[in-house]
Amino acid sequence: MSESSPVGKIKVGIVGASGYGGVQLVRLLTQHPEVELVYLGGDSSAGQPYTDIYPHLADSVNLTVEAVDLGEIAQRCQAVFLSLPNGLAYTMAPTLLERGCRVLDLSADYRFENLNTYQSWYGGDRTDQTTAVEAVYGLPELFRDRIRNARLVGCPGCYPTASLLGIAPLLKQGLAQPETLIIDAKSGTSGGGRVAKTGMLLAEASNSLGAYGVARHRHTPEIEQICTHLASQEVTVQFTPHLIPMVRGILATIYATLRDPGLVRDDLLTIYSAFYRSSPWVTVLPSGTYPQTKWAWGTNRCYIGLETDARTGRVVVMSAIDNLMKGQASQAVQCFNLMMGLEEGLGLPTTTFYP
Ligand SMILES: NC(=O)C1=CN([C@@H]2O[C@H](COP(=O)(O)OP(=O)(O)OC[C@H]3O[C@@H](n4cnc5c(N)ncnc54)[C@H](OP(=O)(O)O)[C@@H]3O)[C@@H](O)[C@H]2O)C=CC1
Ligand SMILES: CC(=O)N[C@@H](CCC(=O)OP(=O)(O)O)C(=O)O
Numbered sequence: 001m002s003e004s005s006p007v008g009k010i011k012v013g014i015v016g017a018s019g020y021g022g023v024q025l026v027r028l029l030t031q032h033p034e035v036e037l038v039y040l041g042g043d044s045s046a047g048q049p050y051t052d053i054y055p056h057l058a059d060s061v062n063l064t065v066e067a068v069d070l071g072e073i074a075q076r077c078q079a080v081f082l083s084l085p086n087g088l089a090y091t092m093a094p095t096l097l098e099r100g101c102r103v104l105d106l107s108a109d110y111r112f113e114n115l116n117t118y119q120s121w122y123g124g125d126r127t128d129q130t131t132a133v134e135a136v137y138g139l140p141e142l143f144r145d146r147i148r149n150a151r152l153v154g155c156p157g158c159y160p161t162a163s164l165l166g167i168a169p170l171l172k173q174g175l176a177q178p179e180t181l182i183i184d185a186k187s188g189t190s191g192g193g194r195v196a197k198t199g200m201l202l203a204e205a206s207n208s209l210g211a212y213g214v215a216r217h218r219h220t221p222e223i224e225q226i227c228t229h230l231a232s233q234e235v236t237v238q239f240t241p242h243l244i245p246m247v248r249g250i251l252a253t254i255y256a257t258l259r260d261p262g263l264v265r266d267d268l269l270t271i272y273s274a275f276y277r278s279s280p281w282v283t284v285l286p287s288g289t290y291p292q293t294k295w296a297w298g299t300n301r302c303y304i305g306l307e308t309d310a311r312t313g314r315v316v317v318m319s320a321i322d323n324l325m326k327g328q329a330s331q332a333v334q335c336f337n338l339m340m341g342l343e344e345g346l347g348l349p350t351t352t353f354y355p
Pocket of ligand 1: 015016043086107193324327328
């Protein structure tokens with residue numbers, strides 16, 4: 001591993017720099033006051049100057065994408081972000097850790113405590129059990145202290161981030177019946193990544209709305225794993241994702257039956273505000289205000305609003321994030337800040353462009 005640069009900045013690399021996660025990371029890390037971006041890696045883009053892929057970054061970055069060489073990466077970088085399709089990070093992270101790098105994986109490879117769960121949803125042949133057990137789930141609002149001490153962080157999926165931040169106070173404080181949880185979530189098309197897919201063509205996705213992965217989306221076990229941890233009992237959830245014709249953003253609408261049907265909206269808002277008192281990136285909205293995904297665009301924020309329904313005894317929680325930011329890249333930088341002993345919000349955009 002290389003020493004700190006002369007100016008004392010942390011040398012950082014990104015593998016998967018040409019993708020949507022990669023380009024968010026480039027934007028954030030080139031503006032981060034404690035980071036020197038020294039390495040960009042990829043596969044089909046290897047050999048290309050980065051600004052041939054993203055000309056709008058011509059004034060910010062002067063690097064060429066390189067083929068992945070783990071020894072070379074470890075020599076040049078103190079921390080590495082892996083922004084790759086599922087199933088690749090686990091072939092790279094053990095070597096990078098062994099050679100002294102901190103690793104932040106944006107894929108699903110290091111999100112699961114139990115590798116059997118990973119393999120039954122994602123396939124693959126995992127032999128990195130020792131590495132996987134040391135990984136920390138990168139949701140700072142729930143696991144801040146563990147992330148501070150981690151060498152390897154498995155950053156959450158976009159739907160799990162929106163869902164879990166909306167659900168956490170309900171389960172942690174025993175306010176809702178866990179078995180009644182239903183999550184109805186909508187995502188913009190950038191959630192599918194930059195790789196060409198027919199369903200993401202303008203002609204297919206625009207002016208249309210539909211569910212997919214019903215009762216079998218791979219974010220279900222990820223959400224259930226953390227819900228089980230929060231509730232201290234086995235939790236299953238009904239999770240239905242939808243593709244919505246917008247570029248960025250996720251809105252998760254969460255339904256659950258309250259244990260005490262006498263609880264009203266303002267009681268719950270008080271509890272939510274207290275729960276997130278030390279989490280400045282979660283904004284609990286005032287009574288009667290429900291979040292819009294547009295408010296979170298380009299920021300690391302999660303906006304939460306809620307309502308109770310005395311007729312059904314349910315609470316309805318609405319949670320909005322930018323899938324590429326709090327749902328992916330900026331959350332990874334938030335974790336990086338914690339791992340490196342920096343102020344948690346360093347270099348993270350706080351306010352959206354609007355409208
Ligand atoms: N998009 C989203 O909203 C979210 C995505 N994620 C996760 O983050 C990860 C990245 O997603 P996203 O940015 O959307 O994906 P993209 O499809 O946009 O980008 C994938 C990147 O992986 C690189 N890559 C693919 N195969 C290899 C390989 N064998 N070796 C080196 N590089 C390779 C590609 O490089 P090249 O172009 O050079 O081939 C490309 O840069 C995924 O695991 C995704 O599930 C997590 C949360 C939210
Ligand atoms: C709209 C859309 O296609 N979204 C993606 C979510 C991508 C993501 O965050 O998934 P991982 O990080 O767990 O791979 C999907 O549903 O597969």
